Amino acid sequence: MSKVIVVIGAGLIGQAIARRVGAGQKVLLADINEQNARSAAQVLDDAGFETNTAVVDVSSRESVHALVETATSLGEVTGVIHAAGVSASQASIHQILAVDLYGTALVLEEFGHVIASGGSAVVISSQSGHRLPALSIEDDRALATTPVDQLLELPLLREENLSDGLHAYQLSKRANVLRVQAEAVRWAQRGARVNAISPGIIITPLARDELSGANGAGYQKMIELSPAHRAGTPDEIGTVGELLMTERGAFITGSDILIDGGSTASHFYGPLAGLAPTPKEKP
Ligand SMILES: NC(=O)c1ccc[n+]([C@@H]2O[C@H](COP(=O)([O-])OP(=O)(O)OC[C@H]3O[C@@H](n4cnc5c(N)ncnc54)[C@H](O)[C@@H]3O)[C@@H](O)[C@H]2O)c1
Secondary structure (H helix, E strand, O other): OOEEEEEEOOOHHHHHHHHHHOOOOEEEEEEOOHHHHHHHHHHHHHOOOEEEEEEOOOOOHHHHHHHHHHHHHHOEEEEEEEOOOOOOOOOOHHHHHHHHHHHHHHHHHHHHOOOOOOOEEEEEOOOHHHHOOOOOHHHHHHHHHOOHHHHHHOHHHOHHHOOOHHHHHHHHHHHHHHHHHHHHHHHHOOOOEEEEEEEOOEOOHHHHHHHOOOOHHHHHHHHHOOOOOOOEOHHHHHHHHHHHHOHHHOOOOOOEEEEOOOHHHHHHHOOOOOOOOOOOOOO
């Protein structure tokens, strides 16, 4: 039976990880934007990968379920790279929660029903969630374990309790890491692993929108005042994705790897303190 790696969100980070782990397997590239999936497939086909494409909206259960059926019709699903997302400059609070938070929980639930034994998934979270102050134990647990279709009804996610899109994005990314931790227990019942990666600023179309958006000056500061003094590249996320998704990462599950050139360290303990973009104060 063929082995299938599903890439959800065929942007540059998703593609970079797929190139590291997709050789010899079918690579199913799924995106809400069909053209993005097709362009990614063209590049990977030309580089010797075997690809298929699909359209998916991760904020719709019906759509994610249809993707699971497409993937399983191609073979056994040995890997899931969940790299679909929208940023604070690209979308409304409602869309950010629907795609980044609910969509991720949905993908983990739906693919958790079919992932092959020995299979592995990575979810692309963000450094942004690491800058959010700690939540209560109750809120952590609620984000980690509330049934997917009730998640967006949680009081802490109500629009009136969120100060702006960045707040919604940070909470979504914190929720991704918590969800991965809880799902790692369920995925283990099928002999599979799941982890998160929290990247810093990685040059992609999404990051370019942030760098030229309302918080652009703050993101520029994050680059200048981080220990690495530069933005990252999708290929550097590919390296971490490869570790997490292959046998070398066999002891890693339910984990989150922060790869941000040290900008979070600088935010808490260095010259970036108080200068990185933060959600607006609630009036
Ligand atoms: N680039 C960065 O600096 C950075 C930093 C931290 C985290 N991230 C996260 O990495 C992930 C990938 O982003 P990227 O930088 O590769 O951006 P990208 O714009 O290259 O890719 C994101 C892809 O997600 C797709 N997408 C958006 N909404 C979708 C939906 N509802 N259903 C299916 N697909 C959808 C887009 O069409 C796009 O192709 C995102 O979750 C983002 O939040 C990016």
